[in-house]
Amino acid sequence: MITLHNVSKSYNKNQILRGINLRIEPGEFVSIVGQSGAGKTTMVKILIGEERVGTGQVAIGDWDITRISKKEIPYLRRQIGVIFQDFKLLPKKTLEENVSFALEVSGGTSAKIKKVVPSVMKIVGLEDKRRRYPNEVSGGEQQRTAIARALVHQPKILLADEPTGNLDAINANEIIDLLLRINKFGTTVILVTHNKDIVNRLNRRVVTMEQGQIISDQAHGKYLL
Amino acid sequence: MQSFFRIIKFSFQDIARNVWLTIATITILLIALFSINILLTARVISDNAVVAVREKINISLYIKPDASDSEIMALKSQIAGSDKVKSVVYISKQDALESFRDKYKNDQAVLAALKELGRNPLSPSLTIVPKDFSQSENLINELRTIDSPIIESRDFSDNSVILSKINSITKRVNEVGMFLIAIFILTSLLVVYNAIRVAIYTHRQEIEIMRLVGASNFFIYMPYMVSAFVYALISILIVISVFYPFLSLLQPYLEAFFTGYNVNLLTYFVDNFSLIFGSQFLIVLLINVLASLFAVRKYAKV
Numbered sequence: 081m082i083t084l085h086n087v088s089k090s091y092n093k094n095q096i097l098r099g100i101n102l103r104i105e106p107g108e109f110v111s112i113v114g115q116s117g118a119g120k121t122t123m124v125k126i127l128i129g130e131e132r133v134g135t136g137q138v139a140i141g142d143w144d145i146t147r148i149s150k151k152e153i154p155y156l157r158r159q160i161g162v163i164f165q166d167f168k169l170l171p172k173k174t175l176e177e178n179v180s181f182a183l184e185v186s187g188g189t190s191a192k193i194k195k196v197v198p199s200v201m202k203i204v205g206l207e208d209k210r211r212r213y214p215n216e217v218s219g220g221e222q223q224r225t226a227i228a229r230a231l232v233h234q235p236k237i238l239l240a241d242e243p244t245g246n247l248d249a250i251n252a253n254e255i256i257d258l259l260l261r262i263n264k265f266g267t268t269v270i271l272v273t274h275n276k277d278i279v280n281r282l283n284r285r286v287v288t289m290e291q292g293q294i295i296s297d298q299a300h301g302k303y304l305l
Numbered sequence: 306m307q308s309f310f311r312i313i314k315f316s317f318q319d320i321a322r323n324v325w326l327t328i329a330t331i332t333i334l335l336i337a338l339f340s341i342n343i344l345l346t347a348r349v350i351s352d353n354a355v356v357a358v359r360e361k362i363n364i365s366l367y368i369k370p371d372a373s374d375s376e377i378m379a380l381k382s383q384i385a386g387s388d389k390v391k392s393v394v395y396i397s398k399q400d401a402l403e404s405f406r407d408k409y410k411n412d413q414a415v416l417a418a419l420k421e422l423g424r425n426p427l428s429p430s431l432t433i434v435p436k437d438f439s440q441s442e443n444l445i446n447e448l449r450t451i452d453s454p455i456i457e458s459r460d461f462s463d464n465s466v467i468l469s470k471i472n473s474i475t476k477r478v479n480e481v482g483m484f485l486i487a488i489f490i491l492t493s494l495l496v497v498y499n500a501i502r503v504a505i506y507t508h509r510q511e512i513e514i515m516r517l518v519g520a521s522n523f524f525i526y527m528p529y530m531v532s533a534f535v536y537a538l539i540s541i542l543i544v545i546s547v548f549y550p551f552l553s554l555l556q557p558y559l560e561a562f563f564t565g566y567n568v569n570l571l572t573y574f575v576d577n578f579s580l581i582f583g584s585q586f587l588i589v590l591l592i593n594v595l596a597s598l599f600a601v602r603k604y605a606k607v
Contacts, residue, residue, distance in 0.1 A: 128517075150522065157519035168514055185520035187308050233519060 081106055082127070082237065082268070087136035089122055089292075096122045098292040100136070104270065106236065109263045111271045111279050113303055114289035120272045123289075124241045127270075128160055129153040140237070158186060161230025161238045161267075165245035167222045169214045175225045176201060176210035182229045200228040204258060220251030227258060237268045244275055252278060276303040308524065316531035319504050327536070330500040334540035334589055337489035341585060342548055344482035346570060350559065351475040353568040362441060365460045366448065367428040370398065372455035380453050381431055389444040391436045401427040428457055490592060497536065497596035501529050505604040526601040533593035541586045549574070 082104040089097040097119045104110050114120050125131040126138060129148050137146045145156060169178045176197060183193045201207045204224040214222050223243055230238060240259060244252035256271075256278055263269045273279060279286055279302065286301025287294055296304055320327050366384075368377055377395060385393045396404070402425045409415040419426075433448065435441045445461045505512065515525050552571045559568050574581060 154516075154519045154521045157517065162517060168510075168517065170511060170514060181514070182518035184311055185515045185524050186518060187521065187524070190307055229518060 081139075081141055082270075083137070083139045084123075084126075085137040085139075087123075087126065087133050087138060089119075089126065089131065089134045096292050097126075097134075100292075100294060102287065102294065102297075104268060106268055107263070107266050109260065109269045109271070109282070109284045110287060111273060111282060111284060111301075112287045112289060113272075113274055113279055115274060117291075118289040119292040120289055121241060124162070124239055124270075124272055127237075127239060128162055129156050154186065158233040159235050159237065161227075161233065161235040163223065163226045163230050163238070163240045163243050165242040167214070167219075167226045167246075169222055169225060169229075171214050174211050174213055175206055175217065175221075175228075178214070178225055179229045179232060182232045186233070188232075196232050196234075197228075200231045203231065203262075204228040218251060219247050220254050223247065223251070223255050224258060227255070227262070231262070235267065237270065238262060239270050239272070241272045242274070243271070244273065244278060249277075253281075256282070279303040312524065312527045312531055315528040316535065319508065319528055319532055320535060323500070323504050323507065326500045326503055330496055330536055331540050331543070333489075333493055333496040334536060334593075335543055337486070337493050338540055338544040338585060338589065339548075340482075340485050340489055342544065342581075344478070344486065345581065346552070346555075347478050347482070348475070349570055349573055350568070351478065353563060355472065355475070357563060362435075362438065363460060364433040364435065364441065364445060364448065366431045366433070366451075366456050367458045367460065368430060369455050369457045370428055372429070376455050377429065377431070380451075380455060383451070384431065384433060384448070387444070387447060389436055389440060389447060391434045394432045394434070396430045396432060398425050398427055398429050401425075401430065490588075493589070493592050494596050497533065497593050498600050500536075501532070501597045501600035502604055504529065504532070505600060509604075526598070529597045529601050530594060533597040534590060537586060537590040537593050540589055541582055544585070545582055 082102070084100050084102040087097055087100040088095065100119075100123065112120050112123065122131060126133055127140075127145075129145060129152075132148075133146055137144065139145065140156070140159065143156075145152075148156060169175075170181065173181060179200060180193050180197050183196065188196075198207065198210075201210050204227050206221060206224055206228065209217055209221060214225070217225075223246075227238075227243075238259070243255055243259070247255065252275065259269050259271065260282075271278075271282075283300050286296070286298050286303070288296040288298075288301075288304050366380075368380075381393050381395055384390055405419070405427060406416065433444070435444045448459065448461070512525060549571070552574055556569065556571055559570060562568075
């Protein structure tokens, strides 16, 4: 369960988040929508410990991460998988190596890497292309690699910040289908997007943000803006 | 253990990918280390020169052959009582003769002349060792004022001026050397800091991803610490491999210059190998690790 209680955040004199109250239950699929500058990405950054809240409280389960220490951040990030619009893959590593890298740098054993990496590559449907480099596959396949990398720690939460922003409609739908499949396994998925078609197709919970505030929270929502 | 090998692997990848930066960093470290060792060599040579010149300082009072033992011992005690005197050695007629024979054992002409003479022509003497060689002139003045009927002659072959010049040059060389070392240490710090900064810049994407996927801070900064260690190790190994042949080349010239004295730089550096190069390695390692820590903290936000 993710809880944000009265969270505010400002940079200099610009208030980015204003008194956000949000509760996301385990296993939910939540879309957070809003126009640019609404505060969506700041909220994502707070959830992964990249930014600190100004006021308020943030908790992941029983873990209060409001004042999380630098030492604890790596442990938080192993519990929350994150994917971004620009994929963030290493161009000189194969798709499989990009996925393994996440386990290598967090101290995973070789045995674990050998066991986990092929299985996540299979989940995202890239077992046949695992030896290719990012520039040899499509944008959709690159994003699927990023999802596989996010899954290697078997996170309870998957944060997708504009994952379809760089993709055409077909690839975008494939990624959303993959996220839905991952959600079916019990992983909480938080999708940050401003893609109206996707949000409307999903027919899941939609939290709408505007100027740093939540203006709507619908259980089976549509894109309002 | 696997993490350790991965850190080593990442570090060597860094070094190989930034090969020119590695070369520049090691070159600066080499210049600093060479300066330190050249200064140390100069120090050893000057110390030997000081010893050689000190041995040339001869402050002796020659005693009349007919002086009694009690008179000689009284004079010896009087001189030894001075606060400028470290010790007074009494050399009897017989000791002087034996020392003379030993000194000229290879010079048959001198020994033949001595035999021809048929008696011991040498006088007993008191050899005075000053407490402070730079103050030997004051001691000589004091000895000149001693009025004793048993003193036959006084020999003050004073090299204190040369000695004080050597001391002064040594002091100046040390001062300039320390200044140069300070500059090289500062330069090394900046160069290593910059090298790590550039390495971080070229790996910023990798570091960003590492942080994103939950790599521990230890895993992010350790490859740079290992690189710092490798820079220090390579530098010190190159210095050792170049400096010893250099000393071997220098040694014959030193032996020719300090004829009759045991001046062996090579032996000095071999005997003190661990102290000299161990401490230099530790200092360079400390500089590298500090510079890397600052760079990683600032640019990798660890």
